[in-house]
Amino acid sequence: MNIDMIRAAAARLQGHARRTPLLSSPFLDEIAGRRLFVKPECLQHTGSFKYRGARAAVSALGEAERGRGLIAYSSGNHAQGVAQAARDFGTRAVIVMPADSPATKIANTRALGAEVVLYERDREDREEIGAQIAAERALTLIKPFDNPEVIAGQGTVGLEIAADLADASGSVLVPCGGGGLTSGIALALEAEAPGLRVRPVEPEGFDDVARSLASGRIEQNSGPTTGALCDAIITPAPGELTFPILHRLCGPGLVVSEAEALRAMALAFERLKIVAEPGGAVALAAALFHGDKLAGDTVVAVISGGNVDAPLFARALAEHGGEKPHADG
Amino acid sequence: MNIDMIRAAAARLQGHARRTPLLSSPFLDEIAGRRLFVKPECLQHTGSFKYRGARAAVSALGEAERGRGLIAYSSGNHAQGVAQAARDFGTRAVIVMPADSPATKIANTRALGAEVVLYERDREDREEIGAQIAAERALTLIKPFDNPEVIAGQGTVGLEIAADLADASGSVLVPCGGGGLTSGIALALEAEAPGLRVRPVEPEGFDDVARSLASGRIEQNSGPTTGALCDAIITPAPGELTFPILHRLCGPGLVVSEAEALRAMALAFERLKIVAEPGGAVALAAALFHGDKLAGDTVVAVISGGNVDAPLFARALAEHGGEKPHADG
Numbered sequence: 001m002n003i004d005m006i007r008a009a010a011a012r013l014q015g016h017a018r019r020t021p022l023l024s025s026p027f028l029d030e031i032a033g034r035r036l037f038v039k040p041e042c043l044q045h046t047g048s049f050k051y052r053g054a055r056a057a058v059s060a061l062g063e064a065e066r067g068r069g070l071i072a073y074s075s076g077n078h079a080q081g082v083a084q085a086a087r088d089f090g091t092r093a094v095i096v097m098p099a100d101s102p103a104t105k106i107a108n109t110r111a112l113g114a115e116v117v118l119y120e121r122d123r124e125d126r127e128e129i130g131a132q133i134a135a136e137r138a139l140t141l142i143k144p145f146d147n148p149e150v151i152a153g154q155g156t157v158g159l160e161i162a163a164d165l166a167d168a169s170g171s172v173l174v175p176c177g178g179g180g181l182t183s184g185i186a187l188a189l190e191a192e193a194p195g196l197r198v199r200p201v202e203p204e205g206f207d208d209v210a211r212s213l214a215s216g217r218i219e220q221n222s223g224p225t226t227g228a229l230c231d232a233i234i235t236p237a238p239g240e241l242t243f244p245i246l247h248r249l250c251g252p253g254l255v256v257s258e259a260e261a262l263r264a265m266a267l268a269f270e271r272l273k274i275v276a277e278p279g280g281a282v283a284l285a286a287a288l289f290h291g292d293k294l295a296g297d298t299v300v301a302v303i304s305g306g307n308v309d310a311p312l313f314a315r316a317l318a319e320h321g322g323e324k325p326h327a328d329g
Numbered sequence: 330m331n332i333d334m335i336r337a338a339a340a341r342l343q344g345h346a347r348r349t350p351l352l353s354s355p356f357l358d359e360i361a362g363r364r365l366f367v368k369p370e371c372l373q374h375t376g377s378f379k380y381r382g383a384r385a386a387v388s389a390l391g392e393a394e395r396g397r398g399l400i401a402y403s404s405g406n407h408a409q410g411v412a413q414a415a416r417d418f419g420t421r422a423v424i425v426m427p428a429d430s431p432a433t434k435i436a437n438t439r440a441l442g443a444e445v446v447l448y449e450r451d452r453e454d455r456e457e458i459g460a461q462i463a464a465e466r467a468l469t470l471i472k473p474f475d476n477p478e479v480i481a482g483q484g485t486v487g488l489e490i491a492a493d494l495a496d497a498s499g500s501v502l503v504p505c506g507g508g509g510l511t512s513g514i515a516l517a518l519e520a521e522a523p524g525l526r527v528r529p530v531e532p533e534g535f536d537d538v539a540r541s542l543a544s545g546r547i548e549q550n551s552g553p554t555t556g557a558l559c560d561a562i563i564t565p566a567p568g569e570l571t572f573p574i575l576h577r578l579c580g581p582g583l584v585v586s587e588a589e590a591l592r593a594m595a596l597a598f599e600r601l602k603i604v605a606e607p608g609g610a611v612a613l614a615a616a617l618f619h620g621d622k623l624a625g626d627t628v629v630a631v632i633s634g635g636n637v638d639a640p641l642f643a644r645a646l647a648e649h650g651g652e653k654p655h656a657d658g
Contacts, residue, residue: 021350023372026416027440042602043352087355104599111356269642270433273371273635275602306602310650313598314643321639 001148001245003191006155006184009056013156016088017052018044020157022164022300025271033291034170035298038284039161040274042306046108048232048280049157049181049304050074050081050144056153057142058085066091071139073097073126075231076105077305078144083114094139096130102231102277102309145180146239154181158188161196161300169195170296173254173283175304176200176209177233179242185302186249196300200246201254201283203230203261208237209246210253218243229258232279232305254293259320260285265313266321268303277308278316330477330574332520335484335513338385342485345417346381347373349486351493351629354600362620363499364627367613368490369603371635375437377561377609378486378510378633379403379410379473385482386471387414395420400468402426402455404560405434406634407473412443423468425459431560431606433638474509475568483510487517490525490629498524499625502583502612504633505529505538506562508571514631515578525629529575530583530612532559532590537566538575539582547572558587561608561634583622588649589614594642595650597632606637607645 022037029036041049058066066089072082073096086093093114097106098121110116119129134141143150161172172189174182179200186198200209206228211219220237228234238246256264261278264285268276276284280303287294287301351366358365370378387395395418401411402425415422422443426435427450439445448458463470472479490501501518503511508529515527529538535557540548549566557563567575585593590607593614597605605613609632616623616630 018350018352021347021372023347027437040602043350047602108356266639269604269639273369273376273604275598275604310595310598310646314646317639317643 001151001187001241003187005148005152006159006188009149009152010156010159012059013052013055013153016055017156019160020044023272023274027271028267028288031288032299036287037165037298037300038272039157039300039302040272041157042274042276042280042303046080046084047305047307048077048081049154050077051084052156053150053153053180054078054081054085054142055088057147057149058089060149061140065140069093069137069139070142071096071130071134072142072144073130074144076101076109077232077307079105079109079114080112082142083109083112087113094133096126096133102307104309105307145178146241148241151180151184151242155184155188157181157302158185159192161185162189162192165196165298165300166193167195168193168298170298171251171294172196172198172300172302173201173286174198174302175233175279175282176202178235179209179238179246181302181304182250183242183245186245190249197251198249199251199254201256201286202233203228203279203282204255204257206230206234207253207255210255212238212243213247213250213253216247230261230279230282232277233282254286254290256282256285256290260289262316263320264288265316269317270321274303275306275308275313276303277305280305330480330516330570332516334477334481335488335517338478338481339485339488341388342381342384342482345384346485348489349373352601352603356600357596357617360617361628365616366494366627366629367601368486368629368631369601370486371603371605371609371632375409375413376634376636377406377410378483379406380413381485382479382482382509383407383410383414383471384417386476386478387418389478390469394469398422398466398468399471400425400459400463401471401473402459403473405430405438406561406636408434408438408443409441411471412438412441416442423462425455431636431638434636474507475570477570480509480513480571484513484517486510486631487514488521490514491518491521494525494627494629495522496524497522497627499627500580500623501525501527501629501631502530502615503527503631504562504608504611505531507564508538508567508575510631510633511579512571512574515574519578527579528581528583529579530585530615531562532557532608532611533584533586535559535563536582536584539584541567541572542576542579542582545576559590559608559611561606562611583615583619585611585614585619589618591645592649593617594645598646599650603632604635604637604642605632606634609634
């Protein structure tokens with residue numbers, strides 16, 4: 001993994017992935033206590049950054065391999081990214097998804113033309129299911145984060161942040177599951193905006209990356225991950241490819257409560273007019289409510305996705321919106 | 330009014346107004362029956378396109394005049410645009426607002442540092458109140474649409490659409506109140522993307538522009554305009570400056586129901602991850618549900634603003650979201 005792979009991915013994504021703007025609001029700057037920029041990857045095709053990595057990986061395949069079809073496993077955002085990338089290239093995709101994924105994500109993945117295979121998250125192993133179908137049908141597996149071309153595609157988010165804020169000094173906060181987005185951004189900033197340091201952000205109870213960074217080796221989340229609010233960014237552990245990059249380049253991990261994530265969703269609605277899903281809002285929550293742990297006069301918060309069902313979004317607005325000065329979580 | 334004024338406004342807005350992207354979704358293309366691009370001015374500073382015109386007008390004033398302070402009347406979006414522009418230049422703003430404006434808009438205008446003077450929409454005349462305060466305090470009135478520099482600022486939306494889609498053939502649908510945004514975009518496209526024709530869009534019952542275009546002279550809305558769902562784009566009649574431009578350049582007006590506007594808000598949430606207010610969503614509603622009245626293979630829908638209170642937004646999602654194939658209005 002190196003910056004040249006990210007630049008090559010950016011060239012392949014040109015005209016396909018959307019270049020997202022940086023958003024800001026004086027109201028959010030005031031809460032954050034510094035200059036806050038939001039990178040809204042919820043506005044990316046398929047509603048999350050995952051389209052970048054999926055398209056980067058699929059476009060890097062040979063034509064014959066791509067033509068035989070793709071397989072992926074995902075709780076929903078990588079699923080839609082791979083489904084859209086397969087559709088772009090006119091090839092088929094099989095997506096293995098937990099049966100308890102948000103309804104929107106399952107419906108959209110199917111509507112994009114993919115075949116969805118559901119599994120029970122607490123009883124079945126998605127990697128086993130995926131490997132079996134891939135072998136039977138000669139499909140190419142597009143892993144969600146431990147794939148160099150996927151990391152390179154996600155890293156294009158970092159190239160865009162660097163282009164907009166090359167001379168800034170501070171932190172870039174990134175919602176972190178397996179670490180594909182976080183490690184890709186960290187590599188891009190190392191090369192092109194060295195004054196900005198990446199900080200991974202996770203929800204309370206699923207802080208495998210923060211603990212891994214603290215101990216210097218890959219730590220696991222314990223217990224079930226079924227049905228958690230921030231499902232999009234919950235993985236058992238950081239990846240074999242991503243962790244060494246995170247360890248070399250990132251500052252300590254940050255952890256936010258579910259209430260803080262919901263409050264950040266409400267503030268993104270009120271102040272930026274964008275839709276964030278709970279997992280997608282954790283970095284914004286850290287920027288707003290954990291500023292005491294940050295250095296520098298600038299903070300960038302990446303919103304990784306916006307694929308949230310309407311009832312949950314309405315709940316975030318009703319329970320965590322309005323003029324409250326701070327989340328109570 | 331001419332294209333050079335719009336280009337000059339664009340130069341003054343450079344680095345201040347946000348350049349909004351064009352968004353799209355294969356799901357929305359399918360409903361619209363053609364290629365649909367959305368210009369999300371809800372992502373503009375202060376949550377609506379009004380910041381462009383306000384900053385363009387305020388930046389065109391002489392320093393002494395600007396320093397004495399500004400006054401504006403507005404149901405909320407122009408209010409916030411002028412308040413932010415005044416704040417940018419370190420001068421004061423008095424904003425005359427109807428007492429029944431959405432709470433968010435009044436609160437934000439105050440939070441941006443403006444002095445808000447409330448009036449009763451059905452008993453008092455905002456132009457009279459504004460003129461009196463302006464005279465007493467030597468403030469400069471920034472009219473919401475019948476001001477050449479305001480029209481020029483709004484026209485920068487059209488320059489951006491033209492830059493992204495110069496060779497396209499079809500329609501640009503624009504939410505239309507007094508006609509500042511619509512006439513500015515029409516002038517910009519006449520010069521830079523002549524294959525795109527502007528169509529003003531209004532809510533049922535407040536179709537003064539559609540009727541004026543049909544009759545060839547300025548027609549009034551009859552009856553009260555208090556508390557209407559699409560408050561942001563309801564004005565008594567098109568402007569003296571804007572109407573001749575609309576008449577020369579625009580195709581026939583389009584009219585959508587309130588239910589269609591709410592359904593468009595829900596689809597913008599689901600498919601684009603953006604927040605539109607009801608008046609801001611009428612052009613998207615026309616693109617989605619009135620495609621039979623459009624020519625060409627491309628349609629651009631401008632979302633003019635996203636300043637909507639949370640309960641109304643939640644209602645739009647609950648009553649008009651999900652897998653319904655069409656609005657019932």
